[in-house]
Amino acid sequence: MRGFLIDDAGLSRRAAAALVAVFAAATAFAGLFALPPLDRDEARFAQATAQMLESGDYITIRFQDAERNKKPAGIYWLQAASVAALSDVEAREIWAYRVPSMIGVVFAAVFTFLAGARVYDVRTGLLAGLLLASAPVVAAEGTIAKTDGMLLALICLAQLAFIEIYARVQAGERSGWGWPIAFWAAHGAGILVKGPIAPMISLLTGLGLTTGAPRFKWIGPMRPVIGIFVLVLMVAPWAFAIWKATDGRFFSDAIGGDMLGKVGDAQEGHVGPPGYHFALLWLLFWPAAALIVSGVVTAWKERKDWRARFFLSWLIPAWIVFEIAATKLPHYVMPLYPALAIMAAHAAATRMRFDWTQKLGTLIYAGVGLAAAALIALPPIYFSAAPVTVICFAAAAITGIAALLIAYLFWRGRGMEGGVAASLLAALYAWVLLTAVLPGLSQFAVSPRLSTLLELNDRHPLHDDLPPVALAGYSEPSAIFLLGTETMLGSGGQAAVRLVSGEASAAIIEAREEDVFQAALNGATVTSLAVIDGLNYSNGKDVKLTIYILAP
DSSP states (O other): OOOOOBOTTSOBHHHHHHHHHHHHHHHHGGGTTTSOOOTTHHHHHHHHHHHHHHHOOOSSOEETTEEOOSSOSHHHHHHHHHHHHHSOGGGTOHHHHHHHHHHHHHHHHHHHHHHHHHHTOHHHHHHHHHHHHHOHHHHHHTTSSSSHHHHHHHHHHHHHHHHHHHHHHHHTOOOTTHHHHHHHHHHHHHHHHHTTHHHHHHHHHHHHHTTSSSSSTTTGGGOHHHHHHHHHHHHHHHHHHHHHHTTTHHHIIIIIIIIHHHHHSOGGGOBOOTTHHHHHHHHHTGGGHHHHHHHHHHHHHTTTSHHHHHHHHHHHHHHHHHHHSSBOOGGGGGGGHHHHHHHHHHHHHTOOOSSHHHHHHHHHHHHHHHHHHHHHHHHHHHHOSSOOOHHHHHHHHHHHHHHHHHHHHHHTTOHHHHHHHHHHHHHHHHHIIIIIIGGGOGGGOHHHHHHHHHHHTTOOTTTSSOOOOEEESOOOHHHHHHHOTTOEEEOHHHHHHHHHHTSOSOEEEEGGGHHHHHHHTTTOOEEEEEEEEEEETTTTEEEEEEEEEEOO
C-alpha cells in the first residue's frame, strides 16, 4: 500500500492523519457521556445489545420478546464487545454502547484524509478530513449508538481502496492484492453492519466511472473472484446461523419489510419530497457549506480528469437513489459526504475565485451560522425547567459573530483558511450543543428522570433486587433500556393487576391510562411516589407519568 510521504508544505501524511484523528475524536466525544439514551433508534439498538449480553445469544437480535429482524448483527457485536470491556450490562451506561460509533467516525475522517491526499495533496486531504469530522450530522452520529458511524468508516475504507486501485489502473500499474482485499473486506464488514448499503455505494460509483476511460478495465484489478470468496467467508456463517435460528424470518423481514419497504413507502412517518436531502445538506454539513457549490462546480468542469470523475460518480448516482426513495432520514446521505468534503477542499486548496459560486456559498454559510446560533439560545427557553443563563445567550452570540467573521474569509476567497476556521467553529458548536444545550432540555428527558426517581426511592428493578415495573401509556425504548428487559408494557388495567399481584414492584401510569388504572385496583390502596411531566419528542405529545407502589 502507498506509504506516508512529505508534501511540499513539509507536513507528513502520518502527522496530518494523526491530527485528523485527534480532531475527529475530540469532536465525536462531545455528547458521549452527556446525552441520555435517545429515542427511538439508539435505545432500540442498545437494548438489543443488552439482551445479547444478558442471554448469551449473539445470533438472534431481540427487543424484549420480539425479534428485531432489521439490521445484521455486526453493530450489536461491536457494542457488546465495548460494553463487556468498558462497563457492565446492568449499569445501562449508554456511553459504552456509543464507543463503536465514535471510533467509526474517527476512522471515516482519517480515510477521507487519505483519499484526498492520495488523489490531490496533503493539504486537500487534511481540510477534507476536518470538514467531515466537524459536520454536525457526523458529530451527532459519532455519539449515537447505532450503525451509521461505523458504516461511514467502512464505506470510506472501501472507497479509499477503490481509489487506490483505479489510480493504479490509470497509471498503468499493477494493483497488487492489498487494496483489493481491503476493498472486499470493508464490504463484508459493511454488509454485517447495515446490509447492502456499502456495496450499493461502490457499485453506483463504478457505474458512474463507466462514463469515462477506461470503462471496464479497472474491474479485473479489483480481484472480483477472490473478493466474492472473501464476502462469502465473512457473511455466510452468520447468515446461515440467523436463517436457521429464525426459520428464515430475518431475511423476509429485513429485505422485504425493512429495506424494500423503505424504497416504496415511507416508514414510521419518515417522509420527504425529492430535494429533501439537498435542503438539509447546508445545515448538516455546515462547515463545508461555503465550499460545496464551488467544489461541485469545479469537479464538473474537471470531469474529464479521472479524479474529479471518481468523486462525482461517488456523489451523484447514490444521491439520486436516496432522493427518490420514499423513506428519508437526514443521515441517509452521510456516506456521500466524504466525496463532497474532498471536492470542497480541492476547490479551497486551488484558491477560490470571486465568482457566483463563492458568493452563493458564503451567503449560505452565514445564514446557516446564524440559524445554528439560534439553536443554542431558543430551545432552553421552551424546553428547560431551569432558567436560561446569560452564558447561553453569550454562546449563541459568539457563534453567530464567529460565523460572520468566517464568512468574510470565504468572501475574500481565502477558502483554505475559512475551511479550517469553519471546522473548528463547528467542533466547538458540537460541544456546546451536545454537552450543554441538549442535555439541559429537561422536558425531553422523560425516561432518564423516571429512572433517576426510581433509583432515589430504592425502586429501580436493575439495582434494588426488585421485580420489574409495569408501564402503561408510555412505551419508549429508552424506558425499556434504562429500566430493564423485563419491564412490562400494557394498559392501565394490566398495570394495576400486576402491581396488586406483586408481579410488578411499581406501576408507571401515563395520564391517559389513569382512570383505567384506578378502576382496576379493586380497592387496593396505592401510593404515588412522584409525578413526571414532559414532552415525548418521538411523537410530539405531552406526557404525565405517575409512579405508584402498593401502600404499606
